[in-house]
Amino acid sequence: MKAWWKDRVAYQIYPRSFQDSNNDGMGDIPGIISRLDEIGDLGVGIIWLSPVYKSPDADNGYDISDYREINPKFGTMADMERLFAEAAKRDIRIIMDLVINHTSDEHEWFRKSRDRASPYRDYYIWRPPRNGKGPGRRLPPNNWTGFFMGDVWEYDEQSGEFYLHLFDRKQPDLNYKNPRVVEEVKEILRFWLDKGAAGFRCDVINILYKTSLADGKRALAVRGIEHYKSQEGNHAVLRELRRDVLDKYDCFTVGETVMVDLDEAKLLCDESRGELDMLFYFDHLEVDRRIAQYVPKKFRAKRLLKVMTKWQRGLDWNALYLENHDQARIVSHFGAAGNPAGGPGKHWRQSAKMLALFELTLRGTPFIFQGQEIGMTNFDFESLDDIDDVLSHGLNGLMKKLRIPGFLRWKWLKASSRDNARTPVQWDASENAGFSGARPWLGVNGNYRHINYAAQKDDPDSVLNFYKNIISLRKSTECLVHGEFAPLYADNRVMIYRRELGDESYTVALNFSFRDVKLPKRAAGFLGGAVVVSTSGRRETEGRLPPWEGVLLKGG
Numbered sequence: 001m002k003a004w005w006k007d008r009v010a011y012q013i014y015p016r017s018f019q020d021s022n023n024d025g026m027g028d029i030p031g032i033i034s035r036l037d038e039i040g041d042l043g044v045g046i047i048w049l050s051p052v053y054k055s056p057d058a059d060n061g062y063d064i065s066d067y068r069e070i071n072p073k074f075g076t077m078a079d080m081e082r083l084f085a086e087a088a089k090r091d092i093r094i095i096m097d098l099v100i101n102h103t104s105d106e107h108e109w110f111r112k113s114r115d116r117a118s119p120y121r122d123y124y125i126w127r128p129p130r131n132g133k134g135p136g137r138r139l140p141p142n143n144w145t146g147f148f149m150g151d152v153w154e155y156d157e158q159s160g161e162f163y164l165h166l167f168d169r170k171q172p173d174l175n176y177k178n179p180r181v182v183e184e185v186k187e188i189l190r191f192w193l194d195k196g197a198a199g200f201r202c203d204v205i206n207i208l209y210k211t212s213l214a215d216g217k218r219a220l221a222v223r224g225i226e227h228y229k230s231q232e233g234n235h236a237v238l239r240e241l242r243r244d245v246l247d248k249y250d251c252f253t254v255g256e257t258v259m260v261d262l263d264e265a266k267l268l269c270d271e272s273r274g275e276l277d278m279l280f281y282f283d284h285l286e287v288d289r290r291i292a293q294y295v296p297k298k299f300r301a302k303r304l305l306k307v308m309t310k311w312q313r314g315l316d317w318n319a320l321y322l323e324n325h326d327q328a329r330i331v332s333h334f335g336a337a338g339n340p341a342g343g344p345g346k347h348w349r350q351s352a353k354m355l356a357l358f359e360l361t362l363r364g365t366p367f368i369f370q371g372q373e374i375g376m377t378n379f380d381f382e383s384l385d386d387i388d389d390v391l392s393h394g395l396n397g398l399m400k401k402l403r404i405p406g407f408l409r410w411k412w413l414k415a416s417s418r419d420n421a422r423t424p425v426q427w428d429a430s431e432n433a434g435f436s437g438a439r440p441w442l443g444v445n446g447n448y449r450h451i452n453y454a455a456q457k458d459d460p461d462s463v464l465n466f467y468k469n470i471i472s473l474r475k476s477t478e479c480l481v482h483g484e485f486a487p488l489y490a491d492n493r494v495m496i497y498r499r500e501l502g503d504e505s506y507t508v509a510l511n512f513s514f515r516d517v518k519l520p521k522r523a524a525g526f527l528g529g530a531v532v533v534s535t536s537g538r539r540e541t542e543g544r545l546p547p548w549e550g551v552l553l554k555g556g
């Protein structure tokens with residue numbers, strides 16, 4: 001069955017870094033409205049809006065204190081309604097970020113749940129201390145460790161028990177064994193769907209249900225995860241939300257599923273089971289990382305093609321992405337940008353386009369993250385003091401405990417910090433990159449004078465116009481959206497794959513290296529078709545791929 005969300009390209013907005021309209025240094029909803037023409041121009045048909053709800057911002061809005069209120073930093077509910085209406089005029093549908101594994105500790109439910117006698121007590125996971133050695137020693141209920149590398153139990157003096165928080169201590173986990181919690185979530189879903197939301201991106205949606213609170217196995221990070229990742233109870237909750245609410249609306253869901261493997265993904269996305277429509281997995285972004293994603297290892301195109309093949313063929317349909325608000329910028333990760341403090345490196349443009357071609361010629365619904373379309377790079381901050389992200393600080397603490405030397409800690413954090421994606425969007429070459437008239441909440445990347453939207457808008461050779469062209473080509477080429485994926489060739493630097501639908505086929509060849517690659521005969525043989533697009537503008541391949549080139553051929 002074909003659904004509208006399969007034929008559209010999505011765009012993620014991280015509101016606080018997108019566009020400031022009232023010069024307080026913080027992006028906001030009126031700012032988003034003022035840029036809808038740019039988003040529409042790109043050819044996008046869906047916006048995923050990162051959280052705009054009321055929140056004390058311990059984790060930039062992923063700690064919600066009221067699911068039905070807008071954070072005053074971002075505007076009002078009237079602004080939000082205007083955003084739905086203005087987007088609809090441009091045929092753009094908006095999906096909301098659904099963060100229901102946890103709330104903020106400032107949410108009314110949690111405040112009430114601090115009282116042992118309250119009916120809200122059981123909305124969260126409260127447990128008495130384990131007895132330690134010696135009088136008055138309170139030990140946490142189990143040995144789990146969290147996603148931000150710290151403790152997962154916080155002791156509450158008022159009620160004499162610990163509560164569970166897999167993320168920050170200001171993000172207490174909800175208790176999905178309590179059916180009332182599920183009923184509350186249904187009401188939240190209905191609230192936003194009735195306002196006009198076209199669906200949800202569901203935050204850490206495969207870890208809702210804690211089957212047991214027994215001690216976890218030995219692990220460097222997230223000890224205990226075997227007790228709550230992709231549990232049967234979790235599947236049941238998703239099915240119930242779908243059956244009772246989502247199925248009654250024309251909407252879709254994309255789950256963010258931590259540490260998910262293909263077998264779990266198959267269960268979560270199987271159409272007949274009715275859980276999620278698609279999901280975000282992480283394997284492809286980890287082909288050049290080891291140990292909990294933070295330690296770099298050599299990139300090999302072969303490894304990437306293997307992972308892509310597994311996921312492209314393993315699920316009937318899925319979400320595609322190379323960036324989001326938790327990841328490094330892709331030109332600095334898989335591309336040639338490195339970390340240019342000044343201007344972009346020589347191959348920056350070529351590699352940004354090659355990566356666009358990669359994402360937009362895969363089967364699935366592509367999600368582009370704000371700034372990706374102009375080739376924004378990793379930040380150029382100088383020390384941990386410039387970093388706001390709670391996870392980066394948690395990681396630094398863990399690495400210190402492991403006695404990793406300071407220069408290495410910084411090198412790794414710099415490459416992987418979530419703040420890489422969170423610096424303000426670079427709109428033009430004016431002060432603060434046209435993002436705000438005031439000092440932004442997080443530093444603007446120093447390269448904004450070279451890399452910005454205004455400079456690329458009318459340049460036919462720009463990264464931005466390349467994205468526009470490929471999106472438009474994709475929308476008019478059914479084979480690029482729905483065609484089957486077939487791997488053809490890969491080595492350390494290059495990968496070649498094909499998309500096939502009926503008798504139509506397209507071949508894609510990508511060079512992920514600084515080398516001018518002369519393809520071996522077998523690989524060159526795949527490039528017999530006519531060049532439709534190439535990132536360098538070449539019309540013939542001659543069995544060769546210049547550094548960071550991407551080519552799309554018809555047939556072959």
Ligand code: TEU
Pocket residue numbers: 059062063099147148167203204256258325326327391418
């Ligand atoms: O992220 C899920 C998550 O597990 C992250 O900690 C992830 O492992 C990390 O960012 C490395 O990429 C989601 C949100 O996307 C993130 O922004 C939130 O901080 C987190 O959930 C808690 O809500």
